[in-house]
Amino acid sequence: MYVRTIYMTGDPAKLDGVAEAVRTEGRELLSAQPGFRGMGLFADRELGKLLVGSWWEDESSRRASDEALSKRRAEMMAPFAQTVAIDNWEAPIARRAEELGPGACFRLARLDVAPGDVDLLVTTFRDTALPRVQKVPGLAGMSLLVDREHGRAAVGALYTDRDALVASRGAVAAIRGESETKARVTTRSLEEFEVILATAVPHA
Template sequence: MYVRTIYMTGDPANVDGFAEAVRTKGRELLAAQPGFRGMGLFADRELGKLLVGSWWEDEASRQASDEALRDRRAEMMAPFAQTVTIDNWEAPVARRAQDQGPGAGFRLVRMDVEPGDIDLLVTTFRDTALPRVQKVPGLAGISLLVDRDHGRAAVGALFTDHDALAASRGAIAAIRGETTAKARVTTRSLEEFDVVLATAVPHT
């Protein structure tokens, strides 16, 4: 699986209106592209941040969709986004959640890793961290994303509600500390968001 993320900041007063446009019109545009496998839309209403993640069956589908939607995407983002960062990822470990909506919570961890250590990170996350994380109450889904060319990684975790998200912080922090040390990874940022939409398209 492959993922494209779009990280936007803008006026907090405009978050909900723009998020609704992405949830409806944006999702329709993505769903019409070959290889589309789902999307997540996450908001920080207090600071004015939106994160959109789209999932693709293969790298070619992700790239083709980017080329097909670039102009429409820029037009749609213009009323809200004052800053935009677009990243492309491989998802070597993905435990996709059942559909989640308002009321659910999302945590994003960004990491730096030497390109030569990415396979070590994938193995450590899959074999050591994941079995422990999946026992944390309220976890609805979790994925490890990697960018082998630039030495970056991210972990996104969905929780069924904000109480579960908050309650998980201590346990997840301990697992994160042990995993990053073993995999020789540096944590760059830690953020939490409200879930606007998180949906997966089943394979047919």
């Protein structure tokens, strides 16, 4: 599968209105596009950050949807977004354990990886990191996204509630540190969000 992420920052006071528009109209527009497989919407209300991820069956569907929706998307985001970063990814691994209820949270780690080491990262994540992280209480889903051309990756993890997210930090940090050495990657940033919407995504 393939993923498009949109990362917006802006005035926290204007976040909720745009988040609701993306959750309703945005989801409806995406759902009408061929090849659409799911979406996530995540917010940091304190700092004023919105992250949108849309999942696609193939790269051509992702590209076509971008062309079809870019104008309306920009209009929808304009009341909030002062900065917008759009990235495209391949999703070699995606696991969704259960449906999420109110209060769910999301952690995102951005990684630097040499293009030649992407397959090593995928193997290390699948065979070493994922089986251990899946034992962490409260984990509700996890995915690995890679950008082979630019040497980047991202790991997203869903948790059932904030208490589970907070309690997981130590154990996940240890797994991250060991896996980083083995996979020859560097963690560039680490962020946590509230989950506004996370629809089911088929396993990859």
